[in-house]
Amino acid sequence: MVNVELGVEKSIAIDVHHHLVHIKSLLPSSSCSTFAKGPKRKASLDVVHKHGPCSLLNNNNSKSRILPTQSNILDLDKERVNYIHSKLLLSSKNNKIDQKLASSANLTAKSGSLIGSANYFVTVGLGTPIRNLSLVFDTGSDLTWTQCQPCSLSCYNQQDDIFDPSMSTSYSNITCTSSDCTQIYAATGRDPRCARLTNACIYKIQYADESFSEGYISQERLTITQTDAIDNFLFGCGQNNQGLFNGSAGLLGLGRHPISFIEQTSQLYNKTFSYCLPSTSSDTGYLTFGATNDSDVKYTPFSNVSNNSSFYGLDIIGISVGGTQLPISSSTFFSGGAIIDSGTIITRLPLTAYVNLRDSFQKGMTKYPIASSFSILDTCYDFSGNEMIFIPKIRFFFRGGVAVELAALGILYAESLDKVCLAFAANEDDSDITIFGNVQQRTLKVVYDVGGGKIGFGSNGCK
Structure with missing residues (x-):
């Protein structure tokens, strides 16, 4: 042993x-402790608790936010767990009934994530030139997404400036006929739609607390550190977003689906990542990609x-x-x-x-x-x-x-x-x-x- x-x-x-x-x-x-910053490796990001003093979401310049109570947080945690149970139970039942049917059935399950209870986020860069965004990271989610201008329907308040794809030279939409569009269902639990005029692929992901993001499946340059950037990274550019996102700009999906960050960066990081979650919300941990x-x-x-x-x-x-x-x-x-x-x-x-x-x-x-x-x-x-x-x-x-x-x-x-x-x-x-x-x-x-x-x-x- x-x-x-x-x-x-x-x-x-x-x-x-x-x-x-x-x-x-x-x-x-x-106050934020600075002694626990984690190893400064090649592709390492600081991890902070979104409700703690290390969080930029809580600094003096942030938009007014009412922080959830500990009871609120645990209530959200209960909802996340209930949904994980139900999603896996549905998958298991379909598997027992008929293996073929289960693999092709249009299940009505939503994403197995409840973003309202996800506690930790990292800051990454998106676009050319780079725009820094604070994203909750979640090993139980696959699709990475952020809010995007012009927020054609709705955007919630976030700490960072909302990403504007029109200001980036490396942004492009994915068409409805692309294989990247057809695989969205398995990552979101919903069939993609097609924009009538532009033929752009539209996703919608809804979480167990009824929070959701809807927008375009797009490609963009994602920057992790000064030396590590991923071109043509697939992500959701959200035009309609509502829910318990607590000032973060969106989500970094670290699940196992082909559209997840881990799979998309497999050539760079060999499907390996590590993290340390800090002991309290006033300390700092890290998220590192690579061996x-x-x-x-x-x-x-x-x-x-x-x-x-x-x-x-x-x-x-x-x-x-x-x-x-x-x-x-x-x-x-x-x-x-x-x-x-x-x-x-x-x-x-x-x-x-x-x-x-x-x-x-x-x-x-x-x-x-x-x-x-x-x-x-x-x-x-x-x-x-x-x-x-x-x-x-x-x-x-x-x-x-x-x-x-x-x-x-x-x-x-x-x-x-x-x-x-x-x-x-x-x-x-x-x-x-x-x-x-x-x-x-x-x-x-x-x-x-x-x-x-x-x-x-x-x-x-x-x-």
């Missing part, structure tokens, strides 16, 4: 089975998830709490399968696994006052009278002998110091898919080797 020791710079291991956590580290600072040479990264193979190619599957073998392996059969996780998702906040576990994890965690926390439940989180504590707390470590075990120890701030979710909760929730039953969410991924070095069919985890990734 390979053991990957994964800690947080704001927690101290008091023994091999517990974290010592400074209470102040549970909530973000009011990593980090020797401490341990890999587990991707698993197949239903008949859907957008999500990245995992095989979870077991979980331990405070050094004790939980009495959960690996078949509990295999029943519904598992994915890793950058846009889901709270990890969802099979009901049997969650009850075991929760009960074991509670046994290690009896010295702390219990607080009332919070949204989808039912195990909460009042830490307001403490300077430091002790919490049991939690490890996940994946196929291939990989053990991943969660950071302290990958175990807890704080609404306030008097309401800090275990950052896990239960599915309705064991047949629903397990989702390894972004709280649990905090500070981990997560490496997606899509071409190699594997995903890796390493320690202290944001340093």
